[in-house]
Amino acid sequence: MKHFFQSIITIVLAIAISACAPVEDDIFTTAQITVAAGDEVVITRVQAQVKLTNVNTRQVTTSADFDGASLTVEVLRGAYQIDIEGVATCQSPDGRVHMHQFRCQSDYTEFVRDGQNDITLNMIILD
Amino acid sequence: MRRLYFLILLSITITAATASNADSALVEHTSLGKLTLQQALRNPALHGSCYQMPFSQLALGLDWQHQSTAFIPEKGDGYTLPYLEVNTYHHLGQRSTVWGEASYMTGKQHGVKWNSTSDYDLLQPYILADTLGGDTRRERYTISGGYAMAINRWSLGAEMLVRAEQEYRSRDPRMRGIVTDLTLRIGGGYDFKRYRIGAAIEGNIYKQTNSVAFYREEGVIPEYQMTGLGTEYSRFSGDKRSLYYDGGGFAVILHASPVNGSGPYADVTLDYHRYHRKLAEFNSMPLTDLYNEHVGATIGWKQEKERNLAIFGHIDYTKRTGNEHVGGTSDARYFPVIACLTMYKGHLLDTYAGALYGNGQWHVVLTAGYRDGREKYVYPHRQMDASHLYGKLQGQCFVRPSGKWLLTMNADVSYRAKIGDKLQMPFANMDAAITRLIQHKYKFATANYTDVGAKVRADYAWKQSRYGLFAELGGGMTLCSASEHQAVLHSSIGITF
Numbered sequence: 062m063k064h065f066f067q068s069i070i071t072i073v074l075a076i077a078i079s080a081c082a083p084v085e086d087d088i089f090t091t092a093q094i095t096v097a098a099g100d101e102v103v104i105t106r107v108q109a110q111v112k113l114t115n116v117n118t119r120q121v122t123t124s125a126d127f128d129g130a131s132l133t134v135e136v137l138r139g140a141y142q143i144d145i146e147g148v149a150t151c152q153s154p155d156g157r158v159h160m161h162q163f164r165c166q167s168d169y170t171e172f173v174r175d176g177q178n179d180i181t182l183n184m185i186i187l188d
Numbered sequence: 189m190r191r192l193y194f195l196i197l198l199s200i201t202i203t204a205a206t207a208s209n210a211d212s213a214l215v216e217h218t219s220l221g222k223l224t225l226q227q228a229l230r231n232p233a234l235h236g237s238c239y240q241m242p243f244s245q246l247a248l249g250l251d252w253q254h255q256s257t258a259f260i261p262e263k264g265d266g267y268t269l270p271y272l273e274v275n276t277y278h279h280l281g282q283r284s285t286v287w288g289e290a291s292y293m294t295g296k297q298h299g300v301k302w303n304s305t306s307d308y309d310l311l312q313p314y315i316l317a318d319t320l321g322g323d324t325r326r327e328r329y330t331i332s333g334g335y336a337m338a339i340n341r342w343s344l345g346a347e348m349l350v351r352a353e354q355e356y357r358s359r360d361p362r363m364r365g366i367v368t369d370l371t372l373r374i375g376g377g378y379d380f381k382r383y384r385i386g387a388a389i390e391g392n393i394y395k396q397t398n399s400v401a402f403y404r405e406e407g408v409i410p411e412y413q414m415t416g417l418g419t420e421y422s423r424f425s426g427d428k429r430s431l432y433y434d435g436g437g438f439a440v441i442l443h444a445s446p447v448n449g450s451g452p453y454a455d456v457t458l459d460y461h462r463y464h465r466k467l468a469e470f471n472s473m474p475l476t477d478l479y480n481e482h483v484g485a486t487i488g489w490k491q492e493k494e495r496n497l498a499i500f501g502h503i504d505y506t507k508r509t510g511n512e513h514v515g516g517t518s519d520a521r522y523f524p525v526i527a528c529l530t531m532y533k534g535h536l537l538d539t540y541a542g543a544l545y546g547n548g549q550w551h552v553v554l555t556a557g558y559r560d561g562r563e564k565y566v567y568p569h570r571q572m573d574a575s576h577l578y579g580k581l582q583g584q585c586f587v588r589p590s591g592k593w594l595l596t597m598n599a600d601v602s603y604r605a606k607i608g609d610k611l612q613m614p615f616a617n618m619d620a621a622i623t624r625l626i627q628h629k630y631k632f633a634t635a636n637y638t639d640v641g642a643k644v645r646a647d648y649a650w651k652q653s654r655y656g657l658f659a660e661l662g663g664g665m666t667l668c669s670a671s672e673h674q675a676v677l678h679s680s681i682g683i684t685f
Contacts, residue, residue, distance in 0.1 A: 082462070082479030082509040088529045088566060117514055119422040120568070137567055138527045139514045169517050173527045 090138050092172045095131045095181045096145065096165055101154045104130035109147020116140040116169065136172055143167040149184060162187040213241035214647055214684065217277065218596065220551035220584040221496045223544055227455045227486055228443035231375035231388035232345030236285035236336020244276035249680030256672045259632045261625065262303035262312065269295035269326065288333035297324045302625055304400050304411060306355040306365030311433060313416035313532060314465050314476045314510060316398055318361050318409055319621050328353040343377040361409065362401040369394050375441070382451065385444045392461065394435040413475060416510055416532035417563055417570040418622040421475060423515065430468040437461030449492030457484040473523045477511040496551065498544040508534035535562045550585040561633070573610040574633040579603055596645040609634040636669035647684065656684040
């Protein structure tokens with residue numbers, strides 16, 4: 062009788078432990094997007110809007126909070142389409158400073174890793 | 189006044205003729221007094237010793253429901269479902285018992301909207317849906333059988349239940365859901381001093397293939413892969429209309445009850461089921477996983493002598509967890525899964541206390557409870573909560589107007605009152621049709637409900653024959669504080685043997 066109860070309790074505990082649904086509550090990650098203009102040009106300031114479109118849900122996240130040539134934003138883990146459009150202050154190797162209208166685009170970028178996900182996009186100068 | 193005298197005389201006559209011999213098989217098998225064994229009867233070992241008398245029945249019936257507007261749009265605003273059912277319970281000797289059931293049901297589900305998937309209660313919120321909907325035809329076959337045997341103080345049992353169902357629509361959007369559902373149970377029991385202690389385990393396999401087709405030249409409408417509280421998986425919505433559900437799970441049932449019918453009793457059930465939704469046309473890409481976890485527990489005290497008395501408390505807690513798979517970039521129609529996120533969380537708590545009183549001929553059950561439902565979509569945040577207090581009074585009476593006739597009368601009345609609610613939705617960013625759906629669901633989730641129902645069954649038995657005839661008629665009305673109502677009707681005829 063004692064073994065009967067022990068067996069039942071063991072089975073119930075084993076099932077209760079193994080039956081827990083796998084929960085992934087860590088749904089956000091950090092994306093750092095850097096705008097680049099080639100090796101020789103230094104981007105000192107960017108004023109632009111970044112539009113991140115989640116490929117799966119079509120949710121759109123926007124931000125314009127650039128620090129130098131980089132922007133850090135918290136997003137839902139997933140794959141994104143990135144569109145950036147704005148103005149950048151660039152310093153050429155000879156020391157001259159120019160302001161350019163530019164845009165950047167990426168059709169598919171994954172932001173799924175823990176911690177920070179880095180992506181560098183080359184600017185397309187419009188003027 | 190004459191009518192009043194007539195009614196009083198009729199009441200006295202019927203009361204005088206009330207069956208004193210309550211040991212008919214029908215009474216034993218349908219008595220409300222078995223309510224205390226409701227959960228434990230999932231253990232086939234207990235099922236084998238639950239009834240002393242054999243009982244078999246063949247029934248042809250009709251279930252009908254009509255709602256003035258659909259309380260839950262995904263389930264439609266009514267149904268007309270005729271069925272044929274046979275069930276039997278038979279002792280093969282002192283130690284062995286067999287039982288079984290087979291049924292066929294076919295009919296119509298009316299006005300289904302925002303749902304193109306069968307088994308909504310099981311699979312929600314991960315369903316395929318469209319804005320048009322319409323009536324669907326349903327066809328269901330069930331077959332089940334069980335065997336139990338007793339060896340000294342031990343009892344063992346096994347049971348199998350099979351359900352095959354198809355639901356389809358013969359006009360656009362032509363949804364089709366084909367379900368196969370297999371459940372196996374094995375259980376054991378042991379008589380320990382004056383108690384019967386039992387344990388059973390249950391395994392389940394579930395499959396559903398689900399698709400929607402459009403034949404008309406006018407074009408197609410999008411089918412949405414719903415992900416909870418009005419959200420949808422946009423990338424795979426629209427023209428991705430072929431998917432399947434692959435699921436299953438297991439359960440554990442434990443119980444202890446006094447052998448002589450008097451004393452404390454308790455039971456615990458644990459259920460775990462998961463359902464994977466996969467896209468058939470993209471190499472079975474997993475879209476979502478739904479995990480349903482349930483724990484139920486009852487504790488009570490009962491006395492089964494000349495008067496049956498029971499007081500009990502029960503708690504049911506169901507947790508629904510929904511994981512969404514994030515699809516990566518495609519390669520020859522193959523989408524790798526790059527992440528899995530828990531986005532949907534549903535909690536349902538239902539707890540009540542009750543009392544049962546009666547004897548072989550009649551029973552009254554009074555229950556009062558609290559029900560709390562919470563649903564949440566994590567991001568963008570959506571939340572819908574509703575909590576209710578409820579009370580229910582049920583009555584059952586067996587009356588034998590003559591030696592050949594037996595009347596079974598059931599009646600119930602209940603009231604559910606809302607005591608709390610909460611709705612948080614990003615309405616500014618929501619589609620107009622989805623907004624209307626959410627507002628409709630919220631209105632009915634937070635309404636107050638009054639239910640009344642009654643059912644009468646007449647059984648005619650030939651003397652010195654084990655065959656009998658019966659006819660049953662029941663109906664009910666639900667009044668909703670949202671100024672809507674629901675009517676239900678149940679009727680059946682058949683033979684008992």
